[in-house]
Amino acid sequence: MTDVIRADLDWVDSFPTQQVAGYDVRPGRTMPFGATMVTGGGINFSIYSSAASAVTLVLFKAGEPEPVAELPIPDEFRIGSVWSMTVFNLDYENIEYGYRVFGPATEDFRDRFDHTQILADPYARAFSGRNEWGQEPDRSNIYPYRSRLTFEDFDWEGDQPLRIPSVDLVIYELHVRGFTKDPSSQVAQPGTYAGLIEKIPYLKELGVNCVELMPVFEFDEFENSRINDETGERLYNFWGYSTVGFFAPKAGFAATGKFGMQRDEFKNLVKEFHKAGIEVVLDVVFNHTAEGNEFGPTIHFRGLDNRTYYMLTPEGFYYNFSGTGNTLNCNSPIVREYVLSCLRFWASEYHVDGFRFDLAAILGRGPDGAPLENPPLLESMAFDPVLTDCLLIAEAWDAGGLYQVGSFPNYRRWSEWNGKYRDTVRRWIKGDEGVVGDLATRLVGSPDLYWARGACSSINFITCHDGFNLADMVSYNDKHNEANGEHNNDGANDNNSWNCGAEGPTDDPEIQRTRIRQMKNAMVLLLTSQGVPMILAGDEVARTQQGNNNAYCHDSELTWFDWNLVEENREMLRFVSNMIGFRHAHPSLREGHHPHGGDPVGCGYPDVSWHGSRAWQPDWSEQSRVIAMMRNGHNITGDDNHVYVASNTHWEEHRLELPGLPDGMRWHLFADTAAAAPADVAVPGQEPLLDDQHGITVGARSSVVLVGRPMAA
Amino acid sequence: MDIKQSRSDGILVLKLIGDLDGRTAPEVQSRILEVLPSDERVLLDLSGLGVLTSAGLRTMLLVYRQAQSRNSTVGLVGLSEELHGVLAATGFLAFFVVSDSVDDALAELAEVPVERTGAR
Numbered sequence: 041m042t043d044v045i046r047a048d049l050d051w052v053d054s055f056p057t058q059q060v061a062g063y064d065v066r067p068g069r070t071m072p073f074g075a076t077m078v079t080g081g082g083i084n085f086s087i088y089s090s091a092a093s094a095v096t097l098v099l100f101k102a103g104e105p106e107p108v109a110e111l112p113i114p115d116e117f118r119i120g121s122v123w124s125m126t127v128f129n130l131d132y133e134n135i136e137y138g139y140r141v142f143g144p145a146t147e148d149f150r151d152r153f154d155h156t157q158i159l160a161d162p163y164a165r166a167f168s169g170r171n172e173w174g175q176e177p178d179r180s181n182i183y184p185y186r187s188r189l190t191f192e193d194f195d196w197e198g199d200q201p202l203r204i205p206s207v208d209l210v211i212y213e214l215h216v217r218g219f220t221k222d223p224s225s226q227v228a229q230p231g232t233y234a235g236l237i238e239k240i241p242y243l244k245e246l247g248v249n250c251v252e253l254m255p256v257f258e259f260d261e262f263e264n265s266r267i268n269d270e271t272g273e274r275l276y277n278f279w280g281y282s283t284v285g286f287f288a289p290k291a292g293f294a295a296t297g298k299f300g301m302q303r304d305e306f307k308n309l310v311k312e313f314h315k316a317g318i319e320v321v322l323d324v325v326f327n328h329t330a331e332g333n334e335f336g337p338t339i340h341f342r343g344l345d346n347r348t349y350y351m352l353t354p355e356g357f358y359y360n361f362s363g364t365g366n367t368l369n370c371n372s373p374i375v376r377e378y379v380l381s382c383l384r385f386w387a388s389e390y391h392v393d394g395f396r397f398d399l400a401a402i403l404g405r406g407p408d409g410a411p412l413e414n415p416p417l418l419e420s421m422a423f424d425p426v427l428t429d430c431l432l433i434a435e436a437w438d439a440g441g442l443y444q445v446g447s448f449p450n451y452r453r454w455s456e457w458n459g460k461y462r463d464t465v466r467r468w469i470k471g472d473e474g475v476v477g478d479l480a481t482r483l484v485g486s487p488d489l490y491w492a493r494g495a496c497s498s499i500n501f502i503t504c505h506d507g508f509n510l511a512d513m514v515s516y517n518d519k520h521n522e523a524n525g526e527h528n529n530d531g532a533n534d535n536n537s538w539n540c541g542a543e544g545p546t547d548d549p550e551i552q553r554t555r556i557r558q559m560k561n562a563m564v565l566l567l568t569s570q571g572v573p574m575i576l577a578g579d580e581v582a583r584t585q586q587g588n589n590n591a592y593c594h595d596s597e598l599t600w601f602d603w604n605l606v607e608e609n610r611e612m613l614r615f616v617s618n619m620i621g622f623r624h625a626h627p628s629l630r631e632g633h634h635p636h637g638g639d640p641v642g643c644g645y646p647d648v649s650w651h652g653s654r655a656w657q658p659d660w661s662e663q664s665r666v667i668a669m670m671r672n673g674h675n676i677t678g679d680d681n682h683v684y685v686a687s688n689t690h691w692e693e694h695r696l697e698l699p700g701l702p703d704g705m706r707w708h709l710f711a712d713t714a715a716a717a718p719a720d721v722a723v724p725g726q727e728p729l730l731d732d733q734h735g736i737t738v739g740a741r742s743s744v745v746l747v748g749r750p751m752a753a
Numbered sequence: 754m755d756i757k758q759s760r761s762d763g764i765l766v767l768k769l770i771g772d773l774d775g776r777t778a779p780e781v782q783s784r785i786l787e788v789l790p791s792d793e794r795v796l797l798d799l800s801g802l803g804v805l806t807s808a809g810l811r812t813m814l815l816v817y818r819q820a821q822s823r824n825s826t827v828g829l830v831g832l833s834e835e836l837h838g839v840l841a842a843t844g845f846l847a848f849f850v851v852s853d854s855v856d857d858a859l860a861e862l863a864e865v866p867v868e869r870t871g872a873r
Contacts, residue, residue, distance in 0.1 A: 133775035133808045191811060195818070195848070234842035295842040300807050308844030 054080030056128050060111045067117045068124030073381075074163025074287070075137065075189055078126055083189060085113075086124035087139055087161060089345045090374070091151055094142040095123040098158050100186065102134045102168065107158075110140070133300075136168055136186035137161065141344055149356030150347040152338070160285070160340045161187040162378065166300060167258045167285045173217065173231065173292035174276070174595065177262055185260070185284050185339055188300060192389055194307045201393045202319050203429050204249055206455070206496035206572055207630045210620055211321065212248035213504055214577035215279070215599065216256060216293045222600035229295035233302075233309040240316045242606075246580060246613075247620035250319040252396055252433075254505055256293060256306070257322075258285030261595070263330055268525040275525060275593040279505065281398055282330040282364065284339060286382045289390075310391050319393035321431055322386060326368055326379050327402035327438065333358050333365035348374050351409055359409050361402050363439030370403045376417045379403075384426040394431025396457070401438040404449050411442055415449050422451035433457065433499055446489030455497040457504070458486055458571065465502050465565055466513065466536035469558060471689040471741070476664040479687075483669055484648055485570030487634040494632045498571035502562050503579055506532070508589045510579035513537045514558040515544060520587030523594065531590030544587060556582070557741055560615050560713040560720065561687065564743040567619040568629050568669075568685045580616040581605035611717040621724040622710055622745070628673030628681045635671065643680040644702060645672035651686075655699040665690035666738070670699055680705075682748030688738040697735045701748045707733055708749050714739025756784050764794045764828075764862050766855070770801035773809030782812045786819055793825050794862040798855060800831025810839065817848045826850060826865045830858040 056064035068084045078084045085097055097111040113123045138160055143153030160167070164187035169177065177184060220239060221231035227238040243251065259280040266275050280290065294302035313320050329349075331342050334357060341349035351359040351367040358366040369375050386392050397403060404415040421432055436448040436456045445459045461482045468479045481488055485495030503510050508519075517539045521531045540554040559582060566573050577583075578601050585591050591599050606613060623629055628647070633640075635647035650658035651668040658667055668686035675681035682701060688694050693714075698707060708727035713720060722728065727747055730736065738744050754771035765788065773781060789795060797813070799805075813829075820827045828850040832840070840846040850865065852858035 131775055133806050191807070193811075195814065229838065229842055232842065296839045299810075299839055301810070301839060301843055304843040304845070308842070311844065 051080035053078065053126070054082075058114075060114065060125075061109050063109060063111055064128040065111065066126045066128075068126045070119050070122045070124050072163075073122075074161055074165070075187070077132070077189075082126040082128045083130050083132060084124065084126045085137070086122060087344070088120075088122040089141055089143070090121055090348050091345065092121070092123075092141045092143045092153065096140040096142075096155075097125060097127070098138045098140055098183075099130070100136040100138075100183065102136050105181065130189075132189045135189055136183075137189070138183055138187055139344075149334070150352055152342050152346040154338060154343050157338045157343050158183040159338070159343045160185050162340045162344070163287055164188065164285055165190040165192070165287045166303060167288050167291060168300065170258070170260055170262075171291045171297040171300075173261060184337075185258070190303055192303070194304060196307075196311060196391065199311045199314050199391055201387070201391050201429055202314055202317065203393075204317075204319055206431070207627075207632050208624070209250045209319070209572045210248045210567075210623065211250045211252050211499065211572060211574040212243060212246070212577060213252045213254070213323075213574055215254045215505070217595070218278070218599045219577060219601050221595075222597065222602055224603035225601065226603070231293070232295040233289075233293055233305045234295040237309055237312045240312060240318065243318060244316050246617050247624065248575065249317055250321055250393070251313065252321040252323055252574065254323050255280035255283070255325055255398075256290050257283045257324065258288040258290050260284055260330060261292060266525065268523065270525070271523060273523070273596070276595045277593065278595045278599060279592040281325050281592070282328070283325050284330045286326075286378075287385055307390055314391065319431075321394040321396055321433070322392050323396045323398060324383075325398040326370060327399040328362035328364045328366050328368055331366060333360065336365055345374075348372055351405070351407055361405065361409060361438050361440030361442070362399055367402055367405075367409070369407050370417045371406050371412060371415055373416075376420060379417060380420055380424060383421065383430070384424065387426055387430050392430070394433065396431075396433040396435065398435055399438040400434035400436055400448065401442040401444050402440070403434075404444070405442070409440070412449075418449045418454065419451055422453035431455065446486070450493055450497065452493050455493075455499055455572070457574075458482075458489070458498045458500055460489065461486060461498060461500045461569070461571070462502055462504075463534075463536060465562070468687070468689055469562055469565070470536060470538035471665060471691070472536075473665070474662045476667050477660055480650060480667060480669070483565065483569045485634045487636070491634060495570040495634050496572055496632055499574050500566060500569050500571040501574040501576070502566055503576040504574065505576065506590070508535055508537055508587075509576055509583060509585050510559050510562060511555070511582040511584045512587050512589070513562075514555040515539055515584065516587040517543060518587075519589040520544070521590055523588060523598065524590060525593075531588075535589060554741060556612065557713045559612060560711075561689075561741065561743045563616050563619050564685065564711060564713065564745060565687060567623045568671075568683070568745065570630065570634065573623070575616070577601060578605075580613050581609040582612045611720070614717070615711075615721045618721045618724060619711065625676065625724045626671075626681060626683055626747070627676060628671045629683060631673065639672075641674050641680075643672050643674070645670070645682065647671065647673055649699065651684075651696065651699055653694060653696055655697045666694050666696070668696055684744075684746040684748075686736070686738045686744045688740070688742055691740050693737055693739045693742075695735055695737050698733065698746070704750055705748045706730070706751050707746045709744070710747050711743065711745040712739070713744075714742035754781055756781065758788060761855075762859050762863060764796055764859055766796045766798060768798040768801055772804040773802055773812065774804055774806040775808040778808040778812045782815055785816050789816070789819055789823065789825060794828065794865055795820060795825055796828040796830060796855070796858050796862060798831050799829060799836070802831070802833075805836060810843075810845065814845060814848070826862060828852060828858045828862045830855055
């Protein structure tokens, strides 16, 4: 073996050039931004600001109230508007760092430099200050969210992002803490990334193959924390749609947060999900930050480069397209690069499979707030080489009134939360008139919105964390958000829900049966629709939120998954699980293109056809409450495949004539939501033969799913 | 940090006494790597550990990595409940043979085949 150069010994950069405040330093490296370990020793600190006049590195011994040292970065270390300095002999594990940034005082409010404040590093890969969820913070802390140094090495054991084709995805939206915090979860470390790993077998059995995690970037659960006057209950920022650290996983979600091991724990979570064949998509919030409006805290951007990072009015106040006080200036070249580098970091360092962008319409607005024709940020993401395999899902609206479902700048790359799907399907399920035509459009992947992009651009959902969950959608006509402490003024009013005859809990068995049937009807439509289905965690076991349609502030049984429901509502769970299995078994339900009535596979039937009381004669009238869809194509083995889905939202049963099948094929009954369990749903592949091959009675407010199969030999 | 080295049934036992943190990790690491032989099983006795920080955990992972590349297996004994929790949450536990006592550990390690493939 030949001797090789040992970088740690033979590197010129291993040696300091001078001292600052008693610390050995040398001119730093401009790139990468943030704090990184340098080959040969030392930590490189690099930070930029377009208008700052001086920057001082502030060092704390971990947990100490006052800094141990302040190191002004010599001006000769600056290149362009980047200050960088390599510091030697730091006890990297026990250091917290931040910056004082000096800048000119201007007459308007566009710049908000304040060197009396210590700023966090926007590129910090870990934060301390909220290491354990719910631990009351010290309000006198002069530097509450502290940047930490991190190791990024990890033993991935060959793990790779899964690259599951979009057509095959079934997404499951969950909150990391809420999923296992309830004692009924019986996991060793409730409410954590580690706890979530213990529930992977449950998700595997359910059949989903992608989890969408509500925000996991470092946030402060105590932001706007308050006591509800009426209940005395402590309210938190439970959901976390307010980012403090964009490069840092939330420490308070990690069982190991107090040891600063949240990065390893989160990476292990991703690795374990991947081992189970489940992708991990992160719900990310780039539309605003936790710094709020003029009265909010100064965390980093405000004091670093306010005019660069935020959309400002001509007077220098904050535009508020996010409804939360400020709006990130996403299409400034600087912020664009910041967001891109952040996404690349999560895709490469954490192996995540994609992102869902909160209030993504903001990401298409220019610095003055006007929507851009060709937003550079969205274009860059669409073509970014590191993000090529990542799902990019837009919540294609914002709080400033920009609604872009179907028109989001997409570069044939972006998909969208299809809000129109949710609204239409909800209205249909509750029995509204005049919906049937629109419903048909939604069931085949919303070609009116996504024809050019393909059906997988439509993320179909009926429920998500915002709004009623499924059980509440069939149990409440109106929201009941009193527990949020805002006198029921918060949350959406257009719920398109129907309580089935009584508001909230009821002993009436008839109403209870109707509710279960309605929930099953929803799952039938969702899981037989073209596009990518998304299920809200808990809906598969009919979890209630007691009519609260905006439970962002509750860290309690109201938002926690009650695992007793897995037993109590086994009927619903079995139904959903089998429906997911049915979808996986029938590729014709999940093709990438929109069916349009042709016969692309040559099976003798159109890829989609519509039926009513008479086969081939759908009722498209205003009053229509019955529609049946027949899907034809190939199954997994390449044989012809026929699926018939009938939905009746009328309060009376209807007899439907069935379309005929090719010779030798017979209709088999997969699901009938009017039937009592276990006859409500079959095991996919084991559907019983339908006695009457010519017609079927679809019960009041019920759905039926049939599959054409060869007669048993 | 003091490292006591002994040998039992052909298995190298290293007992770490003191704090394993960012200050002591480099020294501990190089000491262990020095004695880490090929095709052998190594038992780390952590019952004498004081403070163990993330840098200390990292050292253990590096030892695991080195051991694996030399077809060695690393056993751990004397884990505090807290350390066990941290290793479990981060998935590191699976890298080691973990036992409740030195005797158990020696027995379990003795059953690990010496010739292992999979050096990476």
